[in-house]
Amino acid sequence: MTSPAAAGRVRRLSPRKRAQRVRWVQYAVLVVAVVVLVSVADLPQIQKVFFRGDLIVDTLTQGLGRALFNTVAYALGAFVLGLVLGTILALMRLSSVGPYRWIATVYIEFFRGLPAIIVLLAFGLLPLAFPGLEIPFGIYGTVWSALGIVAAAYMAETIRAGIQAVPKGQVEAARSLGMPAGAATRKIVLPQAFRIVTPPLTNELILVVKDSSLAYIIGLSSTSFDLTKYGRDLANTNANLTPLVIAGLCYLLITLPLTFAVRRMEAKTARAR
């Protein structure tokens, strides 16, 4: 501190002072930006385009509940199917039987590489291509299969990583107690693996919720509209964005509680660990 070099530095700002000034500048920029935006923006016009009162009422009453239900139903069904299929694929990937591993790998790479919309279109056209073929649960079954099959490819890799993250000693302990391999997997490995992959799987669920907006591509009747299709149709007929804003808020209504619930769950398991 007494060396000449240090003395020279005294005149310059200390790191803490510098950081403080930088922060002041950031606040100043923010305030200026807000002031400019507010003064430039035509607030009544914005309100009329994004939040028109009568359209809000229309959107809420004309069938929003049904659309919200459909979106949740599409997403949940696809997720459950993806989870089951993804788990099977993950176990196949880790199988000691070569062909199982190859089949799983081909499946995963194939469906991860395709746009979900193509798979949806294909499933929509299947009954046309194979007369007599009928996918159970109608439009719901079609969306579930298509989105579930795609989601499974992503989830399989996540679940496989989770299984591999379970310490080897857990299986050895289970086997040393006489538990057969299958029971050890079901009772010991998978429960721990799913705990590990809950956060990434939640991400996947959120993605599936959003992907369900692709359902319109197979041609939905108004009772099977999902949120996006519902909002878009109303927005188009009224040349106004309010219905879309409402639809968007509904998505957040689904995904935010999910994120919140998982965060709580994570905190709880972290305490148990």
Place this chain on the structure above:
Amino acid sequence: MTTHPSPTRTSSPPGDAVVEITDLRKSFGSVEVLTNITTAISQGEVVCVIGPSGSGKSTLLRCINLLEQPTGGTVLVDGIDVTDPDCDIDRVRSRMGMVFQQFNLFSHLTVLDNCTVAQQVVHRRDKSQAEQVARSNLEKVGLADRADAFPAQLSGGQQQRVAIARALSMEPDLMLFDEPTSALDPELVGDVLAVMRRLASEGMTMIVVTHEMAFAREVADRVIFMDGGVIVEEGHPDRVIGDPQHHRTRTFLKRVLDPTHVDPDADVEPGDDRRAQIKEAELSARGEPRVSSDMRDQRF
């Protein structure tokens, strides 16, 4: 539900061999880790296996319950050859408990469920029956009051005692212990050893890999000293530990019993010395006197 009688041992009446190992060999790749191990453990016997790190003690235990597949030789457990591909290994395993150095408790299950899950799967006991067995074994290891805790909420010593209770809940004829106290803080070792001592006094057949020489001397009916994948010498603890016949045994024991000891013949068997050094490092990591590592610095 009927009670489950332990499987009748037609091939091994009391006093006869529970485990019979003949010419056991095990290689990992081209490295032979066990070389022609032959020994037998009889009903009610407590055998302690000692030896330097890497001598194959764990591998020997793991070959007995087939966590490792032996490369050659036979291992008979209750007269059943576990190396025979036709043998029902799950059934044989359910008759021998194994306790690991790292406890390996099922981290997603409570203490009670840790002790019931295998009973329900393997012995097909219903839940209440399994819980009854589990609770009596938890009582035995002094942890009846922690039945609803999760493993992470327990100390290492408590976790290891739960692991013992979990193994005992299968009502095994034989218990395998692989360095059960090596991962424990020194002040927690005693509780675990006390449980094992009691188990031995109740007549349980036990094979214990351990570095606790005092325990081996007190509890073991026989001590096996292994080095380099072979049994160098075996016999009554007073002989093997108290008056070892073999040079390698003496070197090893000096290291373990007195970590500050400098072996004058160290250069004669550098391999031995190398392993002993590792052991020293382990000991000092466990909070044993650290003088030894200082001395190593001076010597090399």
